[in-house]
Amino acid sequence: xxxxxxxxxxxxxEIGPSGHEKAVRAAIRxxxxxxxxxxxxxxxxxxxxxxxxxGPEPRxxxxxxxxxxxxxxxxxxxxKGGTLRFGAVGGLNARMLIAKRVLIGDDRLPGVIxxxxxxxxxxxxxxxxxxxDDLSIDVGAENDKGVDSKVKVGDYGTFATRFAVLSADxxxxxxxxxxFDDRAGCTALIxxxxxxxxxxxxxxxxxxxxxxxxxxxxxxxxxxxxxxxALEGTVCDDTPKAPDEDVSPVTRxxxxxxxxxxxxxxxxxxxxxxxxxxxxxxxxxATQYKQPxxxxxxxxxxxxxxxxxxxxxxxxxxxxxxxxxxxxNLNDLANTVKLVGAALQRIDRSYLxxxx
Amino acid sequence: MLELAKRLTEAxxxxxxxxxxxxxxxxxxxxxxxxxxxxxxxxxxxxxxxTGGGKRVMLAAHMDxxxxxxxxxxxxxxxxxxxxxxxxxxxxxxxxxxxGDGTVGTVGLDGRAKRSEAxxxxxxxxxxxxxxxTDVKQKVGDVATFIYPFVAQGNAWFASNHDDRVGCIVxxxxxxxxxxxxxxxxxxxxxxxxxxxxxxxxxxxxxxxDPEIGIALDxxxxxxxxxxxxxxxxxxxKGVAIKVQDGGMISHTGLNKLLIAAAEGxxxxxxxxxxxxxxxxxxxxxVTRAGVPATCLSIPSRHVHTPxxxxxxxxxxxxxxxxxxxxxxxxSL
Numbered sequence: 001x002x003x004x005x006x007x008x009x010x011x012x013x014e015i016g017p018s019g020h021e022k023a024v025r026a027a028i029r030x031x032x033x034x035x036x037x038x039x040x041x042x043x044x045x046x047x048x049x050x051x052x053x054x055g056p057e058p059r060x061x062x063x064x065x066x067x068x069x070x071x072x073x074x075x076x077x078x079x080k081g082g083t084l085r086f087g088a089v090g091g092l093n094a095r096m097l098i099a100k101r102v103l104i105g106d107d108r109l110p111g112v113i114x115x116x117x118x119x120x121x122x123x124x125x126x127x128x129x130x131x132x133d134d135l136s137i138d139v140g141a142e143n144d145k146g147v148d149s150k151v152k153v154g155d156y157g158t159f160a161t162r163f164a165v166l167s168a169d170x171x172x173x174x175x176x177x178x179x180f181d182d183r184a185g186c187t188a189l190i191x192x193x194x195x196x197x198x199x200x201x202x203x204x205x206x207x208x209x210x211x212x213x214x215x216x217x218x219x220x221x222x223x224x225x226x227x228x229x230a231l232e233g234t235v236c237d238d239t240p241k242a243p244d245e246d247v248s249p250v251t252r253x254x255x256x257x258x259x260x261x262x263x264x265x266x267x268x269x270x271x272x273x274x275x276x277x278x279x280x281x282x283x284x285x286a287t288q289y290k291q292p293x294x295x296x297x298x299x300x301x302x303x304x305x306x307x308x309x310x311x312x313x314x315x316x317x318x319x320x321x322x323x324x325x326x327x328x329n330l331n332d333l334a335n336t337v338k339l340v341g342a343a344l345q346r347i348d349r350s351y352l353x354x355x356x
Numbered sequence: 357m358l359e360l361a362k363r364l365t366e367a368x369x370x371x372x373x374x375x376x377x378x379x380x381x382x383x384x385x386x387x388x389x390x391x392x393x394x395x396x397x398x399x400x401x402x403x404x405x406x407t408g409g410g411k412r413v414m415l416a417a418h419m420d421x422x423x424x425x426x427x428x429x430x431x432x433x434x435x436x437x438x439x440x441x442x443x444x445x446x447x448x449x450x451x452x453x454x455x456g457d458g459t460v461g462t463v464g465l466d467g468r469a470k471r472s473e474a475x476x477x478x479x480x481x482x483x484x485x486x487x488x489x490t491d492v493k494q495k496v497g498d499v500a501t502f503i504y505p506f507v508a509q510g511n512a513w514f515a516s517n518h519d520d521r522v523g524c525i526v527x528x529x530x531x532x533x534x535x536x537x538x539x540x541x542x543x544x545x546x547x548x549x550x551x552x553x554x555x556x557x558x559x560x561x562x563x564x565x566d567p568e569i570g571i572a573l574d575x576x577x578x579x580x581x582x583x584x585x586x587x588x589x590x591x592x593x594k595g596v597a598i599k600v601q602d603g604g605m606i607s608h609t610g611l612n613k614l615l616i617a618a619a620e621g622x623x624x625x626x627x628x629x630x631x632x633x634x635x636x637x638x639x640x641x642x643v644t645r646a647g648v649p650a651t652c653l654s655i656p657s658r659h660v661h662t663p664x665x666x667x668x669x670x671x672x673x674x675x676x677x678x679x680x681x682x683x684x685x686x687x688s689l
Binding site for chain 1 (some may be wrong): 371394438
C-alpha cells in the first residue's frame with residue numbers, strides 16, 4: 001500500500017463536491033480493491049467495503065466511515081458575457097472566494113472567480129464583503145456562445161488547489177491541500193484497511209456529508225452496525241489570536257487525533273469514549289479533545305440509525321478547513337490510523353454498554 | 357407522589373449524561389413492569405405486557421434536562437462552558453450549579469460584559485471556588501446542572517427541571533398505579549434521553565419499539581403570565597393539556613378525540629394546547645418508520661428552560677388519571 005502522504009495527495013487533488021464524488025470514489029476504489037473482501041456502491045454513491053474479521057462468531061459489525069465529498073459550487077446560470085453565476089454546495093463562505101482558481105465539470109475546465117481590480121473599486125466597495133450572489137466565474141470565454149459546449153447549468157466545481165509538502169521535518173511534517181475535510185479521514189480509513197481485525201469491518205466512504213450527512217444515514221441503515229467510528233478532518237484554530245482572547249483552540253496541530261465529546265450532531269457514547277481513552281493509554285498515543293459544541297459529523301446520522309448505534313468521531317486537525325487550502329500535520333494523520341486501528345483490535349461488547 | 361417528585365427532580369441528568377436519573381427511575385418503577393432494558397442511546401425502556409387484544413403503545417417522557425458543558429479551564433481554574441440544549445444566557449449569571457461528582461460552582465460574568473446589557477454565554481464561566489487550574493477536578497466535557505431544590509408550596513411544585521422530570525413523574529406514577537390492573541395494551545414506558553438536543557433518544561427507541569400509538573409526556577408553556585407573548589390559552593392549574601399542534605407536529609386528531617372522550621368520561625379537567633414553537637418526543641414517534649398516530653399530554657409549566665420552573669400538582673395528577681382512563685379502554689382509530 002502506498003504511503004499515507006501519497007494517498008492524501010492523490011485524494012486531495014481529486015475533485016468531488018457533494019453529489020459529484022465519482023472521481024474520488026474511483027481513486028479510493030483503486031487503492032482498496034486488493035485490501036478488502038467485497039466492495040459495493042449504493043444508490044446515493046456511498047462506497048461500502050467489507051473486510052471480514054478474524055475473531056470467533058458472532059463478530060461485532062463495526063462501521064468506520066469517512067466522507068468523500070467536499071464543499072464546492074454548482075453553476076446556476078451562464079451570463080451573456082460568458083461568465084458563470086454559481087451557488088454554494090455545502091458551507092462555502094463568500095469571504096474566501098474572490099480571485100480563487102477553480103475547476104469546473106467532468107472536463108475540469110479551469111476558471112477564476114473574478115473581481116474588479118483596485119483601480120475600479122471605491123473605498124466603500126473594497127470594505128464590503130461580497131456575497132456569493134455578487135460573484136461570477138470567468139472561464140476566459142468570449143461570450144455565452146463560447147461557453148455553451150463546455151459548461152452547462154448544474155455543472156459542479158471546486159477549488160483548483162494542488163497538494164504540496166510544506167515541511168518535510170519528521171517531527172513536524174506539514175502538508176497543504178484542499179478538501180482535507182474529509183480526504184484526511186478517507187486517507188486514514190484506507191490506511192486502516194492494511195490490517196485485518198477481530199471484528200467485521202465495514203469501511204464506508206460516504207457521500208453528501210457537507211449538505212446534511214445524507215450518505216452516512218442510508219449507509220448506516222443498510223449495514224446496521226453494532227458500533228461506529230467516523231473519521232474526520234476537523235477545525236484547527238491554533239494560530240495566534242488577540243491576546244485577550246480567553247478561549248481555548250478547538251484543536252491544535254500536532255497534538256494528536258482529536259476526539260469529539262459533544263458537537264451539534266451527537267453526544268458521544270460513553271463506552272466508545274472509554275474505548276478510545278483505554279486504547280490511547282495502552283498504545284501511548286497522545287490525543288486531544290475537540291472543543292465541545294462545534295460542528296457536526298457523519299456520526300450524527302449514524303448514531304441515530306434504526307434503534308441507535310454507539311458512535312464516536314476521531315478527527316485529524318486541519319487548519320483553514322472549508323477554504324481553498326488547508327494545512328495538516330502528517331503525524332496527526334498517522335496517529336489517527338494507529339489509534340483507531342488499535343481500537344478496532346480492542347473493541348468488544350463491554351464497550352457498547354451503558355451503566356444501568 | 358411527593359417523594360417521587362422530589363427524588364426525580366433532584367437527580368442529576370443532563371442530555372447524554374442521564375446515568376443518575378436513569379438509576380433513580382429504575383428503582384422507583386421496580387416491580388411494576390415485566391422487563392426493563394437500556395438501549396444504545398441510554399433510553400430506559402420499561403415494558404408492561406397487556407392482557408391481549410390491545411395496541412402496542414409507547415409512552416415517552418424524557419429524562420434529560422438542559423445544562424452546561426465545560427469547554428476550557430483557564431490557569432486560575434475558571435471554566436468556560438457551552439450550552440447543552442436551549443439555555444437562556446439571561447438565566448445563567450449568578451446561578452449555582454453542580455457537577456455529577458457533587459462539586460458545586462457559581463456562574464460568573466467576566467469583565468468584558470456590560471452589566472447593563474444581556475450577557476452572552478461566552479462572557480460567562482463556572483467558578484468552583486479555587487484559585488488554580490491544578491485544584492479543579494473537572495475535565496473538559498464534564499457537565500453541570502442548576503441546583504434548585506424541589507419545593508411544594510400550596511398546589512405549586514418548584515423545581516429546576518420540570519422539563520421534563522414532571523413527565524417522568526407522571527409516567528413512573530402511572531406504572532405504579534397500573535400495577536395489577538387489567539390493561540389490554542402492551543405498554544412501552546420509555547424514559548428517553550437527549551430530547552433537549554434534538555429528540556434523539558425517542559427517535560431510536562421509537563424505531564426499535566415500532567409502536568402503534570405514541571404519546572409523549574412533556575411540559576408546555578402557558579399564557580397566564582404578564583404580557584404573555586404569543587397569546588396562549590393554556591394556564592397552570594387548569595388541567596392536563598392535550599396537544600393539538602406545536603412547532604414540530606400536528607397531533608393525530610382521532611387519538612386526541614379518544615383522549616378528550618376519556619377525560620370527559622372520567623370528569624378530568626383538560627385544556628387544548630396549541631404551542632407555536634418547540635416540539636416533543638411525540639414528533640419523533642409520529643414520523644418513525646411508516647408513521648405512527650401520536651400526540652402529547654402536556655403539563656403546563658411556567659418559566660420553562662429557566663433554573664426555577666413551576667407546575668401545578670393537580671395538573672400532574674390529572675395527567676396520570678387521564679392516562680389511566682385512556683389506557684383502560686379500547687383504542688380504535
